[in-house]
Amino acid sequence: MGTIVWVEIDAEAPDWNLRQLRSCSSGRRTFCAVVKGNAYGHGVEEMVRLLPSADWFGVNSLDEGLQLRELGVERPILLVGHVELDRLGEALDADLRLTVYNRETVNGLRGLAGPERPVRLHLMVETGTWRQGVPPEEAVGFAREALSIPGVELEGVSTHYANIEDTLNHNYANAQLERFREAVELLADAGIDPPVKHTACTAATILFEKTHFDMFRAGVGIYGLWPSRETYLSAISSGRPVPELRPVLSWKTRIAQLKEVPAGSYVGYGCTYRTTRRTLMAVLPVGYADGYDRALGNRAWVLVRGRRAHLMGRVCMNLIMVDVTDVPGVSLEDEVVLLGRSGDEEITAETMADWAGTINYEVVTRISPLLTRKVVGSRGEE
Numbered sequence: 001m002g003t004i005v006w007v008e009i010d011a012e013a014p015d016w017n018l019r020q021l022r023s024c025s026s027g028r029r030t031f032c033a034v035v036k037g038n039a040y041g042h043g044v045e046e047m048v049r050l051l052p053s054a055d056w057f058g059v060n061s062l063d064e065g066l067q068l069r070e071l072g073v074e075r076p077i078l079l080v081g082h083v084e085l086d087r088l089g090e091a092l093d094a095d096l097r098l099t100v101y102n103r104e105t106v107n108g109l110r111g112l113a114g115p116e117r118p119v120r121l122h123l124m125v126e127t128g129t130w131r132q133g134v135p136p137e138e139a140v141g142f143a144r145e146a147l148s149i150p151g152v153e154l155e156g157v158s159t160h161y162a163n164i165e166d167t168l169n170h171n172y173a174n175a176q177l178e179r180f181r182e183a184v185e186l187l188a189d190a191g192i193d194p195p196v197k198h199t200a201c202t203a204a205t206i207l208f209e210k211t212h213f214d215m216f217r218a219g220v221g222i223y224g225l226w227p228s229r230e231t232y233l234s235a236i237s238s239g240r241p242v243p244e245l246r247p248v249l250s251w252k253t254r255i256a257q258l259k260e261v262p263a264g265s266y267v268g269y270g271c272t273y274r275t276t277r278r279t280l281m282a283v284l285p286v287g288y289a290d291g292y293d294r295a296l297g298n299r300a301w302v303l304v305r306g307r308r309a310h311l312m313g314r315v316c317m318n319l320i321m322v323d324v325t326d327v328p329g330v331s332l333e334d335e336v337v338l339l340g341r342s343g344d345e346e347i348t349a350e351t352m353a354d355w356a357g358t359i360n361y362e363v364v365t366r367i368s369p370l371l372t373r374k375v376v377g378s379r380g381e382e
Contacts, residue, residue, distance in 0.1 A: 003372045005253045005286045008340070009042060011377030013246040014050040017222045020243035021205050022053070025212050030196065032078055034219030035068075036060035041291070041364040042223055042249050043373035048073055050375070051222065056097075058217055062087055065096045078122065078156075078217070082132075088112055092119050097155060099124050101132045106146045113151035121146055122156030123194070127179035128172065129162040136183035140190045147192070156196035157184060158217070165203045165227040168234055173204070177211060203227040206235050206243060223248045225349055225360050247348065249364055250340030254333045255304075257283040258324070267321055268313025273298055275312075280325045282309065284336055287318040291366040292338065293356040296320075300355050302336050305329065306343025309336075339363070 022031055033054035039047035044064070048057060048071060057073060059065045060081040068077055078097045085108040091098055092112055100106055101124045113119045123143055126133025134142050139157075146152050159180045164173040180199055187193065197213035202221035204211040224247035226232045235242045261267065261279040282304065288294045297314040302322055309322040324330045339347055349360035356363065 004256070005290055006251075006372045006374055007043065007367060008250040008252060009046050009050070009373055009375045010246065010248050010250075011050055011375050013224055013248040014047055014222055015053050017224050017243075017245050017248070018051060018053050018218075020245060021202065021216065021218055021221050023241065024206050024243060025209055025216070027212075029212055030055045030215040032056035032058045032198070032215055032217045033222050034058035034217060036064060036080075036219070037365045038369045040219060040223050040225075040361065041367040041369075043369075044068070045071055046373045046375050047248075056215070058219070062091055062096070066090065066094055069094045080124075080132075092117055097122055099132070099158070100142075100146065101126075101134050103142065103145065106142070106149070109146075109149050109152060113149055115151055118151045118153060120153045120155035122158055122196070122198075123154060125157060125159045125180055125183045127159045127176040127183075129160050129176070131160070133159065136179055136186060139183045140186050140192065143187060143192050144190070154192060154194050156198060156215075157187065157194045158198045159183075161199070161201060161204060161211075164201065164207070165231050168230050170207070170234075173208075177208075201227070203231045206231065207238060207240075220361055221245060223364065225364070228359075229350075247340070249349075249367075251338040251367060252340070253284050253286045253336050253338060255282045255324075255330070255336060256285045256319075256333075258330065258332055259283070266313075268297075269316065270314055273313040277325070279312075279323055280327075280330070281312065282322050282324045282330065282334075282336070284320050284322060285318060286320060286338065287316045289317045290368045290371060292320065293352075293358070293363070293366070295356040295358075296352070300352065301347065302338055303340075303342035303345050303347060304334060304336050306345055308345060 035044050036059050056076040058078045062083045065077050065079050080099045088108050097120045099122045124133045161173045198215035198217050200211045200216045202218040205216045224245045261281045265275045267273045294315045300311040301308040304327045307327045309324045312321045349363045352363045353360045
């Protein structure tokens with residue numbers, strides 16, 4: 001019967017989605033597939049194998065980058081987060097591209113980088129997101145300081161958009177793009193021309209070809225998820241081709257107990273749910289320790305034999321309870337779909353996010369990395 005709570009990964013969907021996103025551009029650009037956060041909860045070991053069309057991979061932390069190398073990934077790896085100063089040597093030894101925005105990081109490379117131990121840097125420009133980055137007016141000085149170190153190559157320059165996904169008004173994103181262009185022009189005037197310029201997240205990849213430059217740096221779209229409803233609406237109203245994204249992930253469990261509950265009974269902690277009829281209840285062995293959001297208590301539905309079953313009471317650490325009174329033929333250890341499709345019914349990450357008051361990114365990213373990921377389809381298991 002196998003694991004009692006697991007994630008299924010559609011073997012064909014990741015690379016399909018990547019190719020759909022690539023088709024949004026009229027030219028051939030490098031594609032950096034972002035696999036940070038355990039590949040947005042999908043399982044990084046599984047996802048890198050299912051993305052043969054990715055030219056690069058993007059990660060957030062040094063440990064994520066080292067993990068990819070341990071998995072045998074030989075393609076370029078762009079590290080976008082901070083590397084502790086005393087671990088910079090590990091990053092160089094693993095040939096990781098470093099995103100830089102702290103002078104302390106650059107100075108930490110002195111004595112580490114050299115002709116026999118080169119390092120490729122990507123300068124992050126602050127254009128209005130106000131997270132990581134160097135203001136455009138400081139870009140030249142920062143770049144010169146980095147390039148004064150033997151073995152350092154300024155391979156890239158990048159930025160990240162603050163408000164390109166959650167709005168139909170893209171004035172702010174356009175202003176950021178202009179700030180980025182300003183930085184690129186200042187660098188060019190100083191004789192510095194990094195060959196890999198990149199700003200395009202998934203939403204920018206889909207909506208604005210002018211953001212594409214030399215490389216896409218896309219994450220959520222390769223998992224078959226739209227960044228937001230606004231991104232989808234902007235896409236269908238733009239007149240541009242709309243990519244067909246296929247969800248990669250399904251999340252499943254099995255019924256661990258079936259029991260009759262009398263009418264008027266309280267279910268679960270806090271007595272927040274009370275039955276109004278004699279109820280057939282299924283106990284499911286999944287909870288917030290597995291990433292099933294506690295906010296889903298009394299709100300969510302699951303799928304059993306192609307029927308919706310309502311969640312009763314609070315989400316426990318390792319258990320939830322659902323009403324299966326109206327599910328014909330339900331049996332112990334029947335498969336239950338928490339996220340995904342069963343028959344004609346489907347629960348999407350967007351639907352679950354609405355129930356929990358969050359976003360689809362968080363729904364999938366918070367699924368426990370301890371759960372088994374099963375690859376299904378022609379490239380995986382059946």
